[in-house]
Amino acid sequence: xxxxxxxxxxxxxxxxxxxxxxxxxxxxxxxxxxxxxxxxxxxxxxxxxxxxxxxxxxxxxxxxxxxxxxxxxxxxxxxxxxxxxxxxxxxxxxxxxxxxxxxxxxxxxxxxxxxxxxxxxxxxxxxxxxxxxxxxxxxxxxxxxxxxxxxxxxxxxxxxxxxxxxxxxxxxxxxxxxxxxxxxxxxxxxxxxxxxxxxxxxxxxxxxxxxxxxxxxxxxxxxxxxxxxxxxxxxxxxxxxxxxxxxxxxxxxxxxxxxxxxxxxxxxxxxxxxxxxxxxxxxxxxxxxxxxxxxxxxxxxxx
Numbered sequence: 001x002x003x004x005x006x007x008x009x010x011x012x013x014x015x016x017x018x019x020x021x022x023x024x025x026x027x028x029x030x031x032x033x034x035x036x037x038x039x040x041x042x043x044x045x046x047x048x049x050x051x052x053x054x055x056x057x058x059x060x061x062x063x064x065x066x067x068x069x070x071x072x073x074x075x076x077x078x079x080x081x082x083x084x085x086x087x088x089x090x091x092x093x094x095x096x097x098x099x100x101x102x103x104x105x106x107x108x109x110x111x112x113x114x115x116x117x118x119x120x121x122x123x124x125x126x127x128x129x130x131x132x133x134x135x136x137x138x139x140x141x142x143x144x145x146x147x148x149x150x151x152x153x154x155x156x157x158x159x160x161x162x163x164x165x166x167x168x169x170x171x172x173x174x175x176x177x178x179x180x181x182x183x184x185x186x187x188x189x190x191x192x193x194x195x196x197x198x199x200x201x202x203x204x205x206x207x208x209x210x211x212x213x214x215x216x217x218x219x220x221x222x223x224x225x226x227x228x229x230x231x232x233x234x235x236x237x238x239x240x241x242x243x244x245x246x247x248x249x250x251x252x253x254x255x256x257x258x259x260x261x262x263x264x265x266x267x268x269x270x271x272x273x274x275x276x277x278x279x280x281x282x283x284x285x286x287x288x289x290x291x292x293x294x295x296x297x298x299x300x301x302x303x
Contacts (some may be wrong), residue, residue, distance in 0.1 A: 008057030
C-alpha cells in the first residue's frame with residue numbers, strides 16, 4: 001500500500017508525574033472516556049492505547065503510568081512501561097502543572113528525555129487554575145531545561161487550547177496510511193476497560209490507604225439481548241480493607257457498583273447487570289503470578 005503524502009499517521013505518548021492530568025487530557029482529545037481518572041496519583045497502571053482520527057491524520061495515543069519512584073514490583077512495572085514508551089513513539093507529550101518550581105520528579109523526567117531523540121512537546125496543563133499573565137513565567141522556566149519542539153499551555157478539564165495541541169502533534173507525525181479504521185477509539189479489550197471503570201469508582205470512594213492495593217478481575221461477561229451480565233471481583237491486600245470496601249450493610253460496595261454501572265452502560269450502550277465481590281490476596285502487588293493474573297506482564301518488571 002502506498003504512503004499517503006497528505007495523510008499523517010503515527011504514535012504519541014503522554015508522560016508526566018502522577019496526577020498531572022494525563023488521562024483527563026487523553027479522554028478530552030479523543031472525545032470519549034477510556035482512561036480512568038481520580039484525584040489520587042498513580043491511577044493508570046497499564047499503557048492504554050486510544051485513537052484520534054480526523055481528515056488530516058490519525059494519532060495513536062499511549063497513555064502511560066506516571067513516572068515515579070517505585071516501591072514494589074507493580075511500581076517497577078509502571079515505571080518501566082512509561083520509560084520504554086519514550087523510544088517507541090513519534091512524539092512525546094510531557095505534561096506538567098503550571099509552576100516556576102521544577103522538583104526532583106520533574107528533573108528525573110528531564111534526564112530521561114535527554115536520552116531520546118524523539119520530539120518533545122511540553123504541555124502545561126491546568127492553566128484554568130492560574131492567571132493568564134503567569135503562563136509566560138512557567139514557559140520561561142521550563143524552556144531553559146530542554147530543547148522542546150513545542151510548548152503548549154492547555155486545560156484538559158476545560159478543553160482550552162486542545163485543538164492547538166492536536167495540530168502541533170500532527171506536525172511531527174510521518175505521512176502514511178492509518179493504523180486503525182476511523183471508528184476505532186481504543187484497542188483495549190472490553191473486559192479491561194470495564195475492570196478499569198470499576199477500579200476508578202473504588203479509587204474515588206475509598207480511603208487514601210486502600211486504593212493502590214486494589215485490583216479488579218472480571219470473572220464473567222455474558223450478553224443476552226440488550227443486557228450484559230458482569231461478575232467482577234475487587235481484590236484487596238488486607239482483611240481490614242475488605243470490610244471497608246464492602247461497607248456497613250454493603251453500602252460502599254453498592255455505591256461503587258452503582259457508579260460503575262452507569263459508565264459501563266454508556267460504554268457498551270446497553271443495560272448492565274453488575275455483581276461485585278471482594279476478595280483478599282495478600283501482597284498481590286509483589287507477586288508475579290497475581291500481577292499477570294490481573295493483566296500486568298511480569299517480564300516488564302525486570303526490564
